[in-house]
Amino acid sequence: MGGHPDRNAQFENITQLKQDYLDAGNPVISMDTKKKALLGTFYRNGSLYTQAAIQTNDHDFPSSATGSVIPHGVYDLKRNTGYITLGTSHDPSEFACDSLFQWWVNEGIIHYPKAKSLLILCDGGGSNSSRHYIFKEDLQKTANALGLEIRIAHYPPYPSQYNPIEHRFFPHVTRACEGVVFDSVETVKTLISRTSTSKGLTTIVHILDKIYETGRKYAADFKEIMPIVFDTHLPKWNYRAIPQK
Numbered sequence: 494m495g496g497h498p499d500r501n502a503q504f505e506n507i508t509q510l511k512q513d514y515l516d517a518g519n520p521v522i523s524m525d526t527k528k529k530a531l532l533g534t535f536y537r538n539g540s541l542y543t544q545a546a547i548q549t550n551d552h553d554f555p556s557s558a559t560g561s562v563i564p565h566g567v568y569d570l571k572r573n574t575g576y577i578t579l580g581t582s583h584d585p586s587e588f589a590c591d592s593l594f595q596w597w598v599n600e601g602i603i604h605y606p607k608a609k610s611l612l613i614l615c616d617g618g619g620s621n622s623s624r625h626y627i628f629k630e631d632l633q634k635t636a637n638a639l640g641l642e643i644r645i646a647h648y649p650p651y652p653s654q655y656n657p658i659e660h661r662f663f664p665h666v667t668r669a670c671e672g673v674v675f676d677s678v679e680t681v682k683t684l685i686s687r688t689s690t691s692k693g694l695t696t697i698v699h700i701l702d703k704i705y706e707t708g709r710k711y712a713a714d715f716k717e718i719m720p721i722v723f724d725t726h727l728p729k730w731n732y733r734a735i736p737q738k
Contacts (some may be wrong), residue, residue, distance in 0.1 A: 495650065506646065510614050524614075534550055570661075585706070612644045
């Protein structure tokens with residue numbers, strides 16, 4: 494759909510960062526949000542074995558839904574494991590950071606107890622937009638809460654399909670849910686928890702039933718006093734949130 498003059502340079506930078514972190518024993522994760530899904534008796538693509546026909550609505554009008562579910566994923570490149578946080582509200586930057594927090598306290602700190610820094614590969618838009626300061630503010634709060642340095646490396650515009658989570662984890666999540674009606678959040682959790690592959694992929698799912706505010710603004714003085722450290726090379730896509738006391 495388009496290109497960017499710094500596209501190749503950022504891919505080379507991401508490759509080097511991944512190798513440096515893996516060599517040092519620090520975690521490298523890829524994160525993104527899957528498409529929001531409505532809860533209710535709505536048709537879903539795919540086929541499955543059943544003992545009787547399943548009746549569903551032929552239109553997925555939001556007014557007919559009993560709720561919605563937003564899967565935010567974290568994929569651990571080294572361990573080949575996925576972690577899904579199921580939100581039931583909205584998908585702002587706070588939700589992405591809460592999902593990251595849940596992954597670290599439930600999985601990350603267990604498998605990387607000596608980690609000094611965490612590398613996150615993510616797209617440049619959505620709840621973790623590279624252009625929005627609200628994400629940087631929430632990211633800084635997360636780094637402070639975890640006491641862990643968090644390094645962000647955004648993929649440049651357009652080639653987000655190269656984000657590892659997009660081809661190593663999410664397609665298998667989609668396959669695990671094919672053809673099954675999403676009648677409740679618990680059903681979605683059960684289905685996604687079964688996501689696995691013959692090469693050892695496993696999945697953990699957590700429901701985060703929290704109401705998020707939309708349209709939040711970052712603090713008036715955040716841009717002037719923020720402790721976010723931008724790289725000298727392609728700073729718009731590469732920066733660190735260093736925990737503050």
